[in-house]
Amino acid sequence: MRRLLPAVLLLVFSLYASASPTLQTIASARIVDIARAELDACLGDDKAVAQVDVVGKPEDVQVLSGGLVIKARKPEGRWPRARVGMPVDISVNGQVVRSATVWFAVSVHHDIPGYAADAAMGTVASTLKFTPHDADIAMLQSAVVTDPSQINGMRLRHAVLAGSPVLLEDFERIPDVDRQQRVDVMASYGVIKLQAKGTAIGRGNTGDTVLVLVDGAETPVHARVTDKGVVQVVD
Incomplete structure (x- = not known):
C-alpha cells in the first residue's frame, strides 16, 4: 500500500492540474494601443492637430483561455474634451469577461x-x-x-x-415681448375694439401670457403675446 501511495498522489495531482483552467494574460500596453486606435478614429481629421497623452492605464489583465476579442468603445458625452476615458471590453468566446478604462489628456x-x-x-x-x-x-x-x-x-x-x-x-x-418693453395693447369688449400703449412687466413669446401695465392704469392686466411688441388683453 505504501508503495502505491506516491503513484496515487501523482495521479491525483495530474488530474487536478488537467482540470484547472488555463489563463491568458493581456498586457496593459496592448489595451492602451487598442484604446488609442479608437480615440484616433473618434478624432478623425483632428488627429493631425491633436496632442494626446496617456494619463491613466490599467494593469495587465488575466482571463481564461479561449477565443479572445479586445474592443474599445466610443466615449460618451461632449466631444472632444480635455480628459477622456476610453472603455475597453475583453471578451472570451463571445462573452465580455473584463472591462478596463484607459484615460487620455486631449488637446485640439x-x-x-x-x-x-x-x-x-x-x-x-x-x-x-x-x-x-x-x-x-x-x-x-x-x-x-x-x-x-x-x-x-x-x-x-x-x-x-x-x-x-x-x-x-x-x-x-430675443423674446417677442421683453421686460420693461413698450408694447401695443389690444383689447376687445364685444364688438368694441380698443388699442393702447403699455409696458410689459414680464417677458414671453407668441402664445405666452404676460403682465402688462396699460398707460394710465394703476394695476397690471394679463395679456397674451400675439406678435412682436403686441399683446391682447385676456379676461
Whole structure:
C-alpha cells in the first residue's frame, strides 16, 4: 500500500492540474494601443492637430483561455474634451469577461471665431464682430458658433470679453415681448375694439401670457403675446 501511495498522489495531482483552467494574460500596453486606435478614429481629421497623452492605464489583465476579442468603445458625452476615458471590453468566446478604462489628456487647437471687442449683456448678435482666434476646443464647455445664422434673432445672455470664443451658450433668443418693453395693447369688449400703449412687466413669446401695465392704469392686466411688441388683453 505504501508503495502505491506516491503513484496515487501523482495521479491525483495530474488530474487536478488537467482540470484547472488555463489563463491568458493581456498586457496593459496592448489595451492602451487598442484604446488609442479608437480615440484616433473618434478624432478623425483632428488627429493631425491633436496632442494626446496617456494619463491613466490599467494593469495587465488575466482571463481564461479561449477565443479572445479586445474592443474599445466610443466615449460618451461632449466631444472632444480635455480628459477622456476610453472603455475597453475583453471578451472570451463571445462573452465580455473584463472591462478596463484607459484615460487620455486631449488637446485640439483650431482657429475659431472670437469676439473682436468686449460686449455687454443684451447686445444683439447681429451687431457683434468676430475675428479668428486660436483655441483648444477640447477645453470648451459648449459648442462653438461656426455660422452667423446660428444666432439670428438672439442676444448675449451675459457680458463677453474680446478674444474669448463665440459659444452658443453665450446667447439667448430675443423674446417677442421683453421686460420693461413698450408694447401695443389690444383689447376687445364685444364688438368694441380698443388699442393702447403699455409696458410689459414680464417677458414671453407668441402664445405666452404676460403682465402688462396699460398707460394710465394703476394695476397690471394679463395679456397674451400675439406678435412682436403686441399683446391682447385676456379676461
